[in-house]
Amino acid sequence: MSGIxxxxxxxxxxxxxxxxxxxxxxxxxxxGDEAAAYGALYAGCDFFAGYPITPASxxxxxxxxxxxxxxxxFVQMEDEISSISAVIxxxxxxxxxxxxxxxxxxxxxxxxxGYAIMTETPCVxxxxxxxxxxxxxxxxxxxxxxxxxxxGTHGDHEIIxxxxxxxxxxxxxxxxAFNAAEKYRTPVILLMDGEIGHLRENITFxxxxxxxxxxRRIGEPGTLPFxxxxxxxxxxxxxxxxxxxTGSTHKANGMRDVSTESVHRELVTRLCGKIxxxxxxxxxxxxxxxxxxxxxVLAYGATARxxxxxxxxxxxxxxxxxxxxxxxxxxxxxxxVKEFANRVDRIFVPEMNLGQISREVERxxxxxxxxxxxxxxxxxxxxxxxxxxxxx
Amino acid sequence: MISLKEMxxxxxxxxxxxxxxxxxxxxxxxxxxxxxxxxxxxxxxASGCLQSASTNFPATSWKLNWIHTAxxxxxxxxxxxxxxxxxxxxxxxxxxxxxxxxxxxxxDGATYDSGLRSxxxxxxxxxxxxxxxxxxxxYACSGGQRSSATPMGAATTTSPSGxxxxxxxxxxxxxxNIFAAHEIxxxxxxxxxxxxxxxxxxxxxxxxxxxxYLNVLNPCPSMWKAPANKSIEITKLAADTCVWxxxxxxxxxxxxxxxxxxxxxxxxxxxxxxxxFTHLLKVENxxxxxxxxxxxxKDWEFLISSENKNRTN
Numbered sequence: 001m002s003g004i005x006x007x008x009x010x011x012x013x014x015x016x017x018x019x020x021x022x023x024x025x026x027x028x029x030x031x032g033d034e035a036a037a038y039g040a041l042y043a044g045c046d047f048f049a050g051y052p053i054t055p056a057s058x059x060x061x062x063x064x065x066x067x068x069x070x071x072x073x074f075v076q077m078e079d080e081i082s083s084i085s086a087v088i089x090x091x092x093x094x095x096x097x098x099x100x101x102x103x104x105x106x107x108x109x110x111x112x113x114g115y116a117i118m119t120e121t122p123c124v125x126x127x128x129x130x131x132x133x134x135x136x137x138x139x140x141x142x143x144x145x146x147x148x149x150x151x152g153t154h155g156d157h158e159i160i161x162x163x164x165x166x167x168x169x170x171x172x173x174x175x176x177a178f179n180a181a182e183k184y185r186t187p188v189i190l191l192m193d194g195e196i197g198h199l200r201e202n203i204t205f206x207x208x209x210x211x212x213x214x215x216r217r218i219g220e221p222g223t224l225p226f227x228x229x230x231x232x233x234x235x236x237x238x239x240x241x242x243x244x245x246t247g248s249t250h251k252a253n254g255m256r257d258v259s260t261e262s263v264h265r266e267l268v269t270r271l272c273g274k275i276x277x278x279x280x281x282x283x284x285x286x287x288x289x290x291x292x293x294x295x296x297v298l299a300y301g302a303t304a305r306x307x308x309x310x311x312x313x314x315x316x317x318x319x320x321x322x323x324x325x326x327x328x329x330x331x332x333x334x335x336x337v338k339e340f341a342n343r344v345d346r347i348f349v350p351e352m353n354l355g356q357i358s359r360e361v362e363r364x365x366x367x368x369x370x371x372x373x374x375x376x377x378x379x380x381x382x383x384x385x386x387x388x389x390x391x392x
Numbered sequence: 393m394i395s396l397k398e399m400x401x402x403x404x405x406x407x408x409x410x411x412x413x414x415x416x417x418x419x420x421x422x423x424x425x426x427x428x429x430x431x432x433x434x435x436x437x438a439s440g441c442l443q444s445a446s447t448n449f450p451a452t453s454w455k456l457n458w459i460h461t462a463x464x465x466x467x468x469x470x471x472x473x474x475x476x477x478x479x480x481x482x483x484x485x486x487x488x489x490x491x492x493x494x495x496x497x498x499x500d501g502a503t504y505d506s507g508l509r510s511x512x513x514x515x516x517x518x519x520x521x522x523x524x525x526x527x528x529x530x531y532a533c534s535g536g537q538r539s540s541a542t543p544m545g546a547a548t549t550t551s552p553s554g555x556x557x558x559x560x561x562x563x564x565x566x567x568x569n570i571f572a573a574h575e576i577x578x579x580x581x582x583x584x585x586x587x588x589x590x591x592x593x594x595x596x597x598x599x600x601x602x603x604x605y606l607n608v609l610n611p612c613p614s615m616w617k618a619p620a621n622k623s624i625e626i627t628k629l630a631a632d633t634c635v636w637x638x639x640x641x642x643x644x645x646x647x648x649x650x651x652x653x654x655x656x657x658x659x660x661x662x663x664x665x666x667x668x669f670t671h672l673l674k675v676e677n678x679x680x681x682x683x684x685x686x687x688x689x690k691d692w693e694f695l696i697s698s699e700n701k702n703r704t705n
Contacts, residue, residue, distance in 0.1 A: 051505075051506070052501070052531040052534040052535070052537035052550070053534060054534050054535070057534050057535050057537060057549070060537070060550055061535075061537075061549045061550060064549070064550040064551070064552060065552050065554070068556055068557065069556075074550070076537060076538055076550045076551075078504075078505035078506055078508065078540065079464055079505060079506035104462055104463075108464075134462065135439055135460070135462065138439075138444070
C-alpha cells in the first residue's frame with residue numbers, strides 16, 4: 001500500500017508573499033469581520049469552511065473572494081456542524097484552517113469543538129457574538145457567549161479565547177489565534193462581538209516580514225503524535241505512515257483505549273495542563289493605571305471603548321480611576337486581575353450580558369465587583385458607565 | 393379548477409403588515425397555499441426571510457398557530473408537535489376525528505442545506521405533514537450567500553464572479569427528486585405564475601396522509617437583481633426555459649409533468665432576465681452557458697422520460 005507522500009509545505013509560500021506584498025503598509029477602511037479575514041490570510045490560512053450567519057458572514061465573503069487568489073480553498077458548507085468538521089479535516093490533511101460564525105452556529109459547533117480539543121487539532125473559530133439566547137436579536141451585538149466559549153463543550157477542558165476591541169486588533173488577534181493554535185496544538189476562539197465585527201475603522205496592514213508566524217511542529221516518523229511530551233508534535237496524513245485520530249480516549253500513539261482509567265486521566269490532565277501551565281504567557285491585558293485610584297473599571301471587546309471614555313471623563317472630573325482591558329478572556333488572566341483588584345476598592349465590570357466575566361472576577365478578589373450589565377443590542381454609552389463609576 | 397373570485401372569498405391567514413421586499417414571491421405563495429385547507433393549522437417556520445419579515449414588531453402577519461425554529465430545526469419541531477397530537481388523541485384528551493394540519497415552511501437554505509437531515513428523518517418515519525419550501529435559490533436573509541439551491545453560474549457573495557470563477561460552479565441540488573426517493577406519497581414542484589396549479593397541489597398535499605413536499609420557486613428581485621415588477625413573469629420564464637419544470641411525483645415514482653411549454657425557450661432568456669447572471673453573457677463564459685443548457689436539457693428529458701415510463705407501465 002502506498003502512502004500519500006510528503007507534502008511540500010514551502011510550495012505556496014511565494015504566491016502568498018506576492019499577494020500579501022500588495023497589502024502591506026496600505027491603510028484600508030474595513031469592518032472588523034473583514035480585518036479578521038485578512039488576518040487569517042496573513043497567518044497563512046489555507047482553508048475556510050463556513051455557513052452564512054449575521055453578523056459573521058462578511059468573514060466568509062472576504063475568504064470566498066481572496067482565498068482562491070493564494071490557491072487556498074473556500075467552501076460553504078450546509079451547516080455549522082459540517083463547517084467545523086471540514087476545518088478539522090483540513091487540518092489533519094496538513095492545512096491551516098478557520099471557520100467563522102455567530103451564537104447559533106457556535107452552539108452547533110460545540111461537539112466538534114470538544115473533538116478538536118481531544119484530538120489536539122490546531123484551528124481557529126471566530127464567534128462574532130450576537131444577542132441570544134436562540135435567534136435573539138439576530139442583527140444586534142452582544143457578549144453573551146463568554147461562558148459558552150469556556151464551558152460550552154462537554155467534559156473537562158481548557159480553552160483559549162481572545163477578544164478584540166478594534167478593527168486593527170481583529171486583524172492582529174486573528175494572527176495571534178493561529179499562532180496560539182499551532183503553539184499549543186488546540187482550537188483557539190476569537191470571541192469578537194457584533195459591534196466590532198460590523199464596525200468600520202482604518203486599519204494598516206503590517207509589513208509581511210514583521211508578522212511572526214508559528215509554524216506547525218511536525219514530528220519525525222517514530223514520535224508519538226498524542227503524548228510523550230506536554231504538547232506533542234503533530235503527525236499529519238501523508239508522512240509515510242498511517243495516522244490514527246480519534247475523539248475517544250486514546251494512548252500517546254493514538255490507539256483507542258476507553259477502559260483504562262489512567263489513560264483517560266493522563267490524557268485529559270495533559271490537555272488541560274498544557275493550557276493551564278501557559279496561563280501567564282497567554283494572559284494578555286492592557287493596563288491603564290493612575291496613582292491613588294480607588295475605583296477600577298474592567299472591560300473587554302467593544303465594551304472597553306465606552307469604558308475607556310468613562311475612565312477618561314472621570315479623571316477629567318478629578319476622580320482617579322484605573323482601567324484593565326482583558327484581551328485574553330480564556331484562560332482567565334487571574335494574576336493581572338488580582339493585581340488590579342489589589343490597587344482599588346471596588347471594580348465595575350461593564351459587559352453586554354447579565355454578568356459573565358464579572359462573576360469570574362469575583363473569584364479572584366474579595367472586594368466588591370459591580371456588574372454594569374446592558375443587554376438589548378445597544379452598546380453602553382460613556383455616560384452610562386460614568387454614572388456608575390463616579391455616581392450621579 | 394378554482395377561480396380567482398372563489399379564492400378571494402376564502403379567509404386570508406397571512407395578512408398585511410409584513411416587510412417582505414417589493415416583488416418578493418413569498419406572500420403570493422403563502423396566500424395561495426394557506427387558502428387550500430379549512431382544517432386548523434400549526435405552522436413550524438425555519439429562520440429566514442419569511443420568519444423575520446413577517447413578524448416585525450409590533451406586527452405579525454400570521455392568523456394561525458405559528459412556531460419559529462432555528463434554521464435547521466423546523467421539521468424536527470413539527471415531528472414533536474404532530475406526534476403529541478396523535479398521542480393526545482389516543483389518550484382521549486382530543487377527539488379522535490379532530491383534523492389538524494401540520495405545515496412546515498422553510499427557505500431553500502433551511503431545506504436543501506441545514507434542515508435536510510430533520511426533513512429526511514420525518515419523511516422516513518412517515519409523519520403526517522406538509523413541507524413548503526419557498527426556493528429563491530440563495531440565502532437572502534443573511535445578505536445573499538450561495539446555497540445548494542443556487543443554480544450554476546449565479547454570482548452570490550460566497551460564489552462571486554470574477555476573472556477566475558464565473559459564479560457558482562455546481563448545478564443546483566435536485567431536491568424534489570431527493571424527497572421523491574424517500575417514496576413519500578406526494579412531491580410537487582410549482583411556481584407563483586401558475587397559481588391554479590399551486591393551489592391544486594397545496595390542496596392535494598394537505599389531503600395526503602403522510603409526508604407531502606411542495607417546492608415552489610420564489611422570485612427574489614433584491615438578490616436576483618431583477619426588476620420587482622417582473623417577478624411573476626420571470627418565474628414563468630423559468631418554466632418556459634425548463635429551468636424550473638412544473639411537475640408532481642406520487643409515491644416516489646408516478647411522475648406527471650403539469651406544464652409543457654409549447655416552445656421550449658433557450659436558457660439565455662432566463663439568464664438575461666436577472667443581473668446575477670450578467671457576467672455569463674460575456675464571450676469567455678459561453679462555455680458555462682452551454683453547460684447550463686445541457687444540464688437543463690438533461691433534467692427535462694429525464695423528467696419527460698420518467699413520465700412516459702409511468703404511462704407504458
